[in-house]
Amino acid sequence: MPTQASASPPQRQLLGPVRATVFIVSSMLGAGIFLLPSSLSKFGTIGILALVVSGFGALALGVSFGALASKLGSAAGPYGFAKDAFGRRVGFWTAWMFWLSAWAGTSAIVTVWVSYVGFLLPREMSAAERLAIAAIGLFAPVLINVAGPRAMSRAQSAALLISCIPIVILVTAGPFSITRDFLGPFNTSGQSALLAVAAALPVTVFVFVGVEAVAVLAEEIENPRRNVMRATVVGVLVCLVVYVLTTAVVMGTVSAEDRKAGLCSFSLCMSYLFGTPLAGTLMAVAAVLAGFSGLVGWALLSGEAPKCAAQDRMFPAVFARVTRRGVPMTGILLSQAMAAAVVLPVLLGGSGGLKVLDIVLSVAGIAAGVVFIVTVIADIAETRKSGTGFSLPRRVGVVVALGFSLAVIVASSIEAVKHLQAVLVLLLWLAIGGVTLRMLKTDSREDALPESQPPR
Numbered sequence: 001m002p003t004q005a006s007a008s009p010p011q012r013q014l015l016g017p018v019r020a021t022v023f024i025v026s027s028m029l030g031a032g033i034f035l036l037p038s039s040l041s042k043f044g045t046i047g048i049l050a051l052v053v054s055g056f057g058a059l060a061l062g063v064s065f066g067a068l069a070s071k072l073g074s075a076a077g078p079y080g081f082a083k084d085a086f087g088r089r090v091g092f093w094t095a096w097m098f099w100l101s102a103w104a105g106t107s108a109i110v111t112v113w114v115s116y117v118g119f120l121l122p123r124e125m126s127a128a129e130r131l132a133i134a135a136i137g138l139f140a141p142v143l144i145n146v147a148g149p150r151a152m153s154r155a156q157s158a159a160l161l162i163s164c165i166p167i168v169i170l171v172t173a174g175p176f177s178i179t180r181d182f183l184g185p186f187n188t189s190g191q192s193a194l195l196a197v198a199a200a201l202p203v204t205v206f207v208f209v210g211v212e213a214v215a216v217l218a219e220e221i222e223n224p225r226r227n228v229m230r231a232t233v234v235g236v237l238v239c240l241v242v243y244v245l246t247t248a249v250v251m252g253t254v255s256a257e258d259r260k261a262g263l264c265s266f267s268l269c270m271s272y273l274f275g276t277p278l279a280g281t282l283m284a285v286a287a288v289l290a291g292f293s294g295l296v297g298w299a300l301l302s303g304e305a306p307k308c309a310a311q312d313r314m315f316p317a318v319f320a321r322v323t324r325r326g327v328p329m330t331g332i333l334l335s336q337a338m339a340a341a342v343v344l345p346v347l348l349g350g351s352g353g354l355k356v357l358d359i360v361l362s363v364a365g366i367a368a369g370v371v372f373i374v375t376v377i378a379d380i381a382e383t384r385k386s387g388t389g390f391s392l393p394r395r396v397g398v399v400v401a402l403g404f405s406l407a408v409i410v411a412s413s414i415e416a417v418k419h420l421q422a423v424l425v426l427l428l429w430l431a432i433g434g435v436t437l438r439m440l441k442t443d444s445r446e447d448a449l450p451e452s453q454p455p456r
Helices: 017-029 032-043 046-072 077-086 088-119 127-146 149-177 193-208 224-253 263-274 277-311 329-348 351-386 392-416 420-439
Strands: none
Touching: 017 032, 017 149, 017 224, 017 277, 032 046, 032 088, 032 193, 032 224, 032 263, 032 277, 046 077, 046 193, 046 224, 046 351, 046 392, 077 088, 077 277, 077 351, 088 127, 088 277, 088 329, 088 351, 088 420, 127 149, 127 277, 127 329, 149 224, 149 263, 149 277, 193 224, 193 392, 224 263, 263 277, 277 329, 329 351, 351 392, 351 420, 392 420
């Protein structure tokens, strides 16, 4: 049974640097990698350049996360960073927006994951079958997380390792089969190269959401002052290399028309390289495992950030509940239930369901971008507070990180303004957050109370 964290200290099972790196790679790779070739085809191969630009932006942002962890240790991730730099209210809003991005992002991953599972079936799935598979994608990760962070990491590592085998084969054998005819023109957007890259950025920034994963989980990481930075930087670099190589290989071996099929383009590429449909099926299995690996990690993240804030009395107390192994199970279950409420109309609503997904994705992207910007500004504030100052490379990195964070918000806002409902959902979420903050009684008088003195 879950217990209050203050009543019984959980048994800590910390993740080392390797498992932390696996965690962030799983959180970013997820299902998005298999959609890149189809999403970038309309721009030409210049889309790969936009992918590299986004990768360096994510890397700069990751350095800010790592730098804050180096200064503050396991300071409860973005919530702790924001609280330490700007106070409890900003900490609350950072946790509130991250929670939105986590459960809403989970709903999107599950929706794509269901389509990947369907690719393996010999016939089109019924509505009941889609819902059953979605339920597995939502709640099987909950069961895996019950065993604790290390057991979760073992399951996640196994799924990621198996899924990477076909991907490694693809990027090893694929470059020798790339043809200029399939690659096509460098820039097919009809715009200048600079404008084409700018237009492709909204597509590419989203595959790096998850860069914050290890920082959010800092309390479960061994020596977070050192390992958050290392795992984040290595994880982003690994994902960037994989994204660029797989996208280039698929774009160079599969026709533009076939690339529109999303996951099918990866399977077609493998089938072409090895001359058998079985190779394509193995790639589809890899997509299912990669997506599931990401879902396992995001389930934990969706409970971890609210837990940290709740333990500090800056989130509803129910989120502070943890199991004997320190798992924020109540928060995880509530988050998965929120995601399920989105997945249901998406899978049953046809074109209307896809509109719901677009709305949720745009809102989640804005929320993630806000968390990113607050983190970078917190990095600046903490550095000034310490009196150490920034070296020239770090100054450049901070500017790039801010640019990446703004790109996430702009890309999401472009989609949001297409749907009035997205704006209304975001305003509603902010209103609920305001009411929640008011109920927590975090006015200035209570902020001034000593930590040991409970608010009246």
